[in-house]
Amino acid sequence: MSEIKEKEPLFSAKNRKLLTVPLGRENPITVQVLGICSALAITVKLEPSVVMALSVVFVLAVSNVVISILRKMIPPRIRIITQLIVIASLVIIVDQVLKAFVYDVSKQLSVFVGLIITNCIIMGRLEAFGMANKPWPSFLDGIGNGIGYGFILVIVGFFRELLGSGTLWNYQLIPQFIYDMGYKNNGFVILPPMALIVVGILVWMQRTRDRVLIEDN
Amino acid sequence: MQDLFNIFIKAIFIENMIFAYFLGMCSYLAVSRTVKTSMGLGVAVVFVLGITVPVDYLINKYLLLPGALSWLSPSFADVDLSFLSFIIFIAVIASMVQLVEMVIEKVSPTLYTSLGIFLPLIAVNCAILGGSLFMQEREYATITEATVFGLGSGVGWLLAIVAIAAIREKIRYSNVPEPLRGLGITYIITGLMGIAFMSFMGIKL
Numbered sequence: 134m135s136e137i138k139e140k141e142p143l144f145s146a147k148n149r150k151l152l153t154v155p156l157g158r159e160n161p162i163t164v165q166v167l168g169i170c171s172a173l174a175i176t177v178k179l180e181p182s183v184v185m186a187l188s189v190v191f192v193l194a195v196s197n198v199v200i201s202i203l204r205k206m207i208p209p210r211i212r213i214i215t216q217l218i219v220i221a222s223l224v225i226i227v228d229q230v231l232k233a234f235v236y237d238v239s240k241q242l243s244v245f246v247g248l249i250i251t252n253c254i255i256m257g258r259l260e261a262f263g264m265a266n267k268p269w270p271s272f273l274d275g276i277g278n279g280i281g282y283g284f285i286l287v288i289v290g291f292f293r294e295l296l297g298s299g300t301l302w303n304y305q306l307i308p309q310f311i312y313d314m315g316y317k318n319n320g321f322v323i324l325p326p327m328a329l330i331v332v333g334i335l336v337w338m339q340r341t342r343d344r345v346l347i348e349d350n
Numbered sequence: 351m352q353d354l355f356n357i358f359i360k361a362i363f364i365e366n367m368i369f370a371y372f373l374g375m376c377s378y379l380a381v382s383r384t385v386k387t388s389m390g391l392g393v394a395v396v397f398v399l400g401i402t403v404p405v406d407y408l409i410n411k412y413l414l415l416p417g418a419l420s421w422l423s424p425s426f427a428d429v430d431l432s433f434l435s436f437i438i439f440i441a442v443i444a445s446m447v448q449l450v451e452m453v454i455e456k457v458s459p460t461l462y463t464s465l466g467i468f469l470p471l472i473a474v475n476c477a478i479l480g481g482s483l484f485m486q487e488r489e490y491a492t493i494t495e496a497t498v499f500g501l502g503s504g505v506g507w508l509l510a511i512v513a514i515a516a517i518r519e520k521i522r523y524s525n526v527p528e529p530l531r532g533l534g535i536t537y538i539i540t541g542l543m544g545i546a547f548m549s550f551m552g553i554k555l
Contacts, residue, residue, distance in 0.1 A: 228436070329541035
């Protein structure tokens with residue numbers, strides 16, 4: 134980029150903010166309401182949640198950079214198609230890599246890997262940030278938002294796996310003697326509706342702490 | 351006939367796009383403030399799903415599946431293009447949405463202005479791509495089945511968004527805890543509705 138006049142340090146205060154704000158006040162899932170579609174269905178266990186989170190971080194960061202590099206060449210009328218094609222190509226890469234190395238997880242995620250394409254976080258960030266900023270801040274923005282998204286996914290996956298199956302990362306965590314004392318796995322938490330309720334509770338907790346975010350119905 | 355009816359009912363109630371798979375949640379949460387706009391968006395979604403699923407079905411069957419190209423020449427029998435399905439499906443969806451947009455603008459400008467930004471948003475509605483991907487995964491036998499599945503999923507989505515919009519219109523008059531207002535309570539109500547819809551799972555079709 135030729136228009137850089139002064140050298141900005143790579144991790145200036147402004148750039149650090151790009152990384153941290155999406156974790157809290159601008160969280161994609163609980164505040165911006167983006168990317169919920171594929172987030173909830175795969176949080177039954179921790180492992181697919183982490184894999185999904187990593188895939189989204191990758192696709193989001195790389196596509197943000199690519200769009201940011203191309204931003205002056207893309208005619209505004211066809212920008213959505215261009216963005217979708219960039220995203221779709223990256224998702225194909227992720228899908229093939231997952232199929233090659235972690236086939237079981239890729240089977241569990243089923244159509245939801247493909248649905249990263251229509252994950253609104255990615256389109257949303259490309260529109261809101263990638264189209265208007267230089268590659269390096271776009272990269273940080275992509276990473277930050279990806280982590281903010283993954284963070285919620287991992288929390289939800291953690292609680293649902295622990296309460297629903299008594300395991301974490303397929304490793305038995307709740308010892309047998311507790312079961313012998315009469316404890317039972319809460320099968321209800323594994324069912325889809327509970328993901329929504331868990332996220333609802335997270336939203337509730339976040340807004341209790343940070344009252345700026347409270348909305349009026 | 352019986353089969354088609356089963357697929358339709360299953361897509362609406364038992365495998366509802368919103369309550370069983372969370373597809374199209376973003377627009378579901380963002381647009382469900384009033385019944386009127388949700389109805390408009392819902393109808394558009396039914397329409398786009400009803401077109402794209404059969405189109406993608408044909409593309410999948412005659413272009414992408416392993417050996418699908420053998421109608422062209424027997425030497426293509428071992429070509430497998432299925433890795434291209436994401437990019438082709440999304441291209442079909444984006445162009446269909448564009449087409450629908452142009453048709454609505456010509457035929458009914460009032461509907462066009464009332465839908466506004468929500469029309470192009472359909473292109474990134476996961477329910478639409480999800481419909482095509484589920485169609486591919488479940489290997490429906492004929493194009494009629496695929497069409498019925500597409501329409502059924504659309505109607506299920508419409509039902510869900512109109513229902514939540516109606517609830518949200520009423521909930522304005524109740525005293526929800528402040529931090530839970532808006533997004534939080536909508537999530538929880540959707541969860542409860544999902545539990546209600548799970549009772550349909552017992553139906554064997």
